[in-house]
């Protein structure tokens with residue numbers, strides 16, 4: 001016969017046990033018998049019966065105390081208890097129910113009554129268990145949904161922030177590039193033409209040894225010899241300036257690199273440099289803030305397989321936070337040191353990943369909030385200044401997109417260090 005339920009009977013009277021056993025076992029219930037409270041409690045925890053029939057008057061701990069102990073233990077808490085009491089003993093019945101028993105049966109036992117009550121309570125117990133399980137399943141799925149909604153929101157904000165900024169930057173790079181192409185091409189031609197013009201002037205000077213007074217005066221007025229020696233220098237410095245603008249425009253393009261659907265090889269240092277370039281205006285001294293010095297300590301790193309646009313966003317979020325922390329330090333006047341952001345990279349010892357340290361000597365992070373900073377929407381900044389998404393996005397990109405890790409070390413008043421570890425191969 002399949003098990004339709006397990007019942008634990010705790011009673012010190014063998015006759016009672018016998019009668020109950022006979023009644024219930026014949027109906028198909030599995031029966032466990034115990035003759036005192038302590039053993040009953042142990043059995044209940046081990047066997048997890050569906051129902052407990054509990055006598056009140058027993059040597060050792062009595063039924064009430066047994067009941068209390070069963071109810072205070074998490075593993076036995078939800079097992080329904082039915083007290084067994086003498087017919088006339090109203091006081092016991094009330095006390096038992098008030099202690100959390102679900103019912104009572106009276107002695108001497110009426111077989112049919114016992115069976116009927118046991119059946120009802122087992123049914124109730126089963127229904128309750130099912131309900132609880134359903135609630136648990138629902139809760140789990142709601143928690144899951146909430147989690148994925150939060151992730152989705154991060155993704156959306158991240159995409160939107162990034163694509164707006166990326167488009168702007170890409171647009172600027174494009175606008176700079178077209179006129180720069182023209183300047184660069186014409187300038188090379190101009191340089192060649194000027195060289196030829198000077199060659200012709202040189203030839204004229206050789207052929208015409210006695211120029212007119214008027215011409216001699218003009219030559220002196222423009223200081224032809226000085227021009228001849230100065231032109232190459234002017235051309236060289238202009239070439240340098242043109243190269244500089246080309247570098248800037250390249251950086252802008254690297255920063256705004258449209259995100260690929262699969263990881264590509266990328267030079268992390270280019271990403272960090274282009275981010276610094278985008279944030280450059282915030283590094284300069286202003287009326288309120290001193291200049292921020294950026295110190296780079298780059299190691300010799302291999303290219304890594306990654307999503308460059310997203311990593312740039314991580315650098316952006318962390319470096320922007322560092323700048324915020326330094327600005328706050330100067331408002332608090334808590335920090336008179338030169339404001340610094342140190343960007344350090346290294347190859348991990350196992351040579352399978354790279355390490356990126358981003359340090360600032362700003363206000364630092366209070367120990368009390370250190371474990372909250374990566375949480376969605378956690379911010380200490382005033383409304384309009386911080387949304388509390390920067391580090392949550394960074395965390396998601398590093399952990400979920402790149403299977404790396406991100407840690408923070410900080411001391412209030414001294415500064416903060418973020419350490420990002422990224423695998424070289426995804």
Ligand SMILES: Nc1ncnc2c1ncn2[C@@H]1O[C@H](COP(=O)(O)OP(=O)(O)OP(=O)(O)O)[C@@H](O)[C@H]1O
Nearest residue numbers: 321322325364373379380386387388389390391416
């Ligand atoms: N370098 C840092 N120094 C001090 N505190 C920091 C630093 N970086 C982060 N924090 C703390 O962590 C909090 C969360 O940072 P997070 O970048 O996620 O949000 P936020 O900067 O407040 O807003 P935003 O969404 O605009 O980035 C900050 O409000 C700040 O309290």
Ligand SMILES: [Mg+2]
Nearest residue numbers: 317321390391
């Ligand atoms: Mg931030």
